[in-house]
Amino acid sequence: MRIATWNVNSLRSRNDRFFAWLERHEPDYLCLQELKLTEALFPWDAVKAAGYAASVFGQKTYNGVAIVSAAPADDIRLGMGDGVEDPEARFIAARFGDLHVISVYVPNGRTPDHPAYGYKLEWLRRLRGYLASHHKPSEKILVCGDYNVAPGELDVARPDEWAASVLCRADARAALDDLRSWGLVDIFRQRNPDLRAYSWWDYRMLGFPKGNGLRIDHILGTASIAAAAAGAWIDRDERKGKKPSDHAPVVADFG
């Protein structure tokens, strides 16, 4: 079984790369973020023709998440449904038998003093609350997406320069730690304990050519599913060439 997560930064701009990636890597599940389109504009027919089903929570212009899957989902939930007024499409959950797959696009936060940063920390707290109220750590759950948090120094090209950024700050890392403490394992880091690797490079300032990346896209899994992971890797090649997303897909393979 293969699962991947990929912030495509506009599915329309990434259409050809998206379908080529599906065909090349044949994931059973692909969690997408930043679709930047409504459900009505999702390429339902082309996805079906490629042999996949899709669960989509769209939004015009911004955000938007989906789970593309080889088999259709048994249940789908759009948004955390926790009573909080949240107009942004950043959460979708789907069940496939006893496996729960969630695709998340955690708010970036913009700058530490911007209200968006409080929204980010609160959003991560709400995500923990969602898991605590709907699931048990003993279940098989994969929470995949763009977390906009680099967990540690191995995940950051310039840790000293970027220590105060919204992707690296201690309170952002603490919010991610708190989420993981519910019962989630960073599967890439579990499988590659000492590997320096990144999943996002800023379009600005020649981030990719200069190697200025961060690992902010994660596949988090509960213990029972994480124990079955055979390997995890980042498809850095997908960041190369013409019109790439600024994020590379992160992939986990299970025995």
Next chain:
DNA sequence: ATGGTTGCTTAGCAA
């Protein structure tokens, strides 16, 4: 040389 981008929507915002 001290900047260097992209996408959505149309001049400004978001990342």
